[in-house]
Amino acid sequence: MAVTIRDVASEANVSATTVSRVFNHTDLVRPETVERVRRIADEMGYQPNATAKSLSHGRTDAIGVVLPAPHGEFFSEVMRGIDEVAQSSHYHLLISSSHYNRDEAEAAMRALSGRVDGLLVMTTHVEADDILQTPRPDVPVVFMNSSNVGPDHDAYDIENREGAYKATKHLIERGYRNIGVITGPRNSLDVQERLSGFRDALSDSGRNPSEAPVIDGDFTRASGYEAGKQILELDPRPDAFFSCNDYMAIGAISAFQEAGITTPGDIAIAGFDDIPSARYASPPLTTVRVPVFDLGRRAAQRLLDRMAGHSEMPIEEATLGSELVIRSST
Structure with missing residues (x-):
């Protein structure tokens, strides 16, 4: 049974109010009383109620x-x-x-x-x-x-939009012609802005963004793996993809490897976030680093x-x- 404030008060021969002040407003109690009450409370294993303490101070820490x-x-x-x-x-x-x-x-x-x-x-x-x-x-x-x-x-x-723009522009400058995108949750602001950057980079290079293959994901590695399998069924198959996060890119690479498709030899891919595992992926992942x-x-x-x-x-x-x-x- 938990030790209560009244138990401590009885043992210390003080009021419950005094015990409360010892743990909440020590300036209102004599130092020798504070020391005695705290010692007895420790010996009895008393734990002050955090909720009551926060209400007394007006803050919760x-x-x-x-x-x-x-x-x-x-x-x-x-x-x-x-x-x-x-x-x-x-x-x-x-x-x-x-x-x-x-x-x-x-x-x-x-x-x-x-x-x-x-x-x-x-x-x-x-x-x-x-x-x-x-x-x-x-x-x-x-x-x-x-x-x-x-x-x-x-x-x-x-910097979502600009980061996606940089990654897509990099793929374009590397000479990839048919570049697709793996999205995340469509109601995510991150996804909307990264898609905007992806499309802007295509448009600025003279390409039609509406013709770019779009594969849906949900930011998980498993959804990236499923996206990778869908990519392999596309005809014509894109030669590069921008993924709206690293998890999905790493998942897609796993699907490619299972099918004997190499990265970047057959399909290049870039991600977003630079999560710690991105550099240890196989192959290490090109990505957008954000702080x-x-x-x-x-x-x-x-x-x-x-x-x-x-x-x-x-x-x-x-x-x-x-x-x-x-x-x-x-």
Whole structure:
């Protein structure tokens, strides 16, 4: 049976109010009493109630994070940047996923907003007005790579369109003639912008983007593998593909290899994100490197500044640049 605050109070011969003050407002209790109550609480194995403590302080010492998906190297790198900042400032992280669904994103933010001191949000389906309808509209919010956030919230994005343009232009300059694309979730802002960059590069080279083969995926390696099998059935078969993320590119290469198709000899492929495993793929993957760790780190630091009451800071909207990394797959 858990030790309660009243158990500690009885053993220490003080009131339950005094025990509460020892763990929440030590300035209101004599130092010798604080020392005695804490010693007795430790001996009894008492653990202060975190919820009650947060209500007493008016803060939770926690940051909420809403991501489109709960797994993958891309999101792991985002979380690594966030965690570095949170840990250095002694904040805990509460993480939820929208699964690329607008309703789930809004539900996650409503659920988290009453439990955290600030929110970091990466979702393609949320608008600023949705945040203002949460149970605690005073919770600071910083967006990462999200759409339609409006002028009243800090927002940090990655260079999706330009990155895709660079990758597609590289394939064109390498002499590939029939270039297709593997997409991700069509309701994803990332996919929409990367498709735009892909098509712009084709158009600028005098090609008709509407003639480019389009294979659907969902950002997973398995969907890339299925896309690879579909590519092998196309007639005429494209000689190169741009994949809207690395996972799908690596999956497609696996399908090619199973069929005896070489990369880049038979089909070249370029990805996006430069996840850690991209350089260790076989062959190593040409891809667009985006500073995902910095995205999480900068957004988290900005949120901490807002949580500290720096409301006078101007709203910051920043786009983090991209870099084409050329490896053996092209």
